[in-house]
Amino acid sequence: MGFSETMKAIADPQRREMLLLVKKQRLRAGEIASHFPNLSAATVSYHLSLLKKASLITETKYKNFVYYELNGSVFEEIILWCAQFTGETPKPPKPL
């Protein structure tokens, strides 16, 4: 997926919370959903599908469970993109 979709996925605080959950350990969809008592399982599934489309997580099916885990490599691309905006010539503020 493209950079826009990745950033959009990360822009949502509930999806960021999901990333933190699967960072610690591989989890089933239902275990993730149970961390969000105010969301339906269908809504959590929707958010997970966005994270998966953005390659931020991967899924593995086993028995009738779906396991999700983090894919850390995409974050390195984001870091590279951000780095072009940091540190470059501290630019003394010239008068207009």
Place this chain on the structure above:
Amino acid sequence: MGFSETMKAIADPQRREMLLLVKKQRLRAGEIASHFPNLSAATVSYHLSLLKKASLITETKYKNFVYYELNGSVFEEIILWCAQFTGETPKPPKPL
């Protein structure tokens, strides 16, 4: 502003293009708008206001012009946030 607003601001490709423009040099709102022939000046002003609320750019008023320039420091915060998801224990994929 919060992290969500910052990421949401960056998630839009037109706003990212604006960031690249003001990275090179401080520009007036009208100069930025002229890089987007398919957008009205009002729309560009709206996007710039989002970037400003996210502290990704700063504005300076002089005569009846408004100058925008990049604020690189926010990108360092994004990099720090992303770094927590990279490199941590390459995690051999265990069987389920």
Place this chain on the structure above:
DNA sequence: TATCTATTTAGAATTATTTCGAAATAGGAG
């Protein structure tokens, strides 16, 4: 096979974002 559990998909309602044209603001020029 019939049924149960885990999860996703479909469809609809709600809310948020993007965009425009028109009007408002602000400062400079005549």
Place this chain on the structure above:
DNA sequence: CTCCTATTTCGAAATAATTCTAAATAGATA
């Protein structure tokens, strides 16, 4: 003071994102 230029704000229309319930899917178990 009056007009002009640069930019933003307002209000409305179009588009996209989020959420739900209900139905569908898939695999396990009795």
